[in-house]
Amino acid sequence: MTDRDSDITATVVRERTRLVNFIRRRIGDPDDAEDILQDVFSEFVQAYRLPAPIEQASAWLFRAARNRIIDRFRKKKELPLVDLDGDEEEAGSEYRLDLALPAHDAGPEALYARAVLLEAL
Structure with a gap:
């Protein structure tokens, strides 16, 4: 495992509990909250592997989660x-x-x- 991969893993392990609690307080459906969490971590891995790595990973994760939550509320509800x-x-x-x-x-x-x-x- 490379240094970057171990940094990503350590950040995910360290921030997962706080981040999932942050998302669940704002999203009622646990499945939607888990989807947002996975999207944020996926985006984090992609962004972290860019030439200019993320310096404040925790702040970046919470900002990305907040943006995903806002996007979820802006999305129009589907009606049967x-x-x-x-x-x-x-x-x-x-x-x-x-x-x-x-x-x-x-x-x-x-x-x-x-x-x-x-x-x-």
């Missing part, structure tokens, strides 16, 4: 399709996946896009 209209029967017919896909007769590019999307689903 049935809640958009209120009437479940009408909502089911109005929001059909096959209507959102490119048409069969729209040309070869649309046909290819349709096949790729269906395969991904």
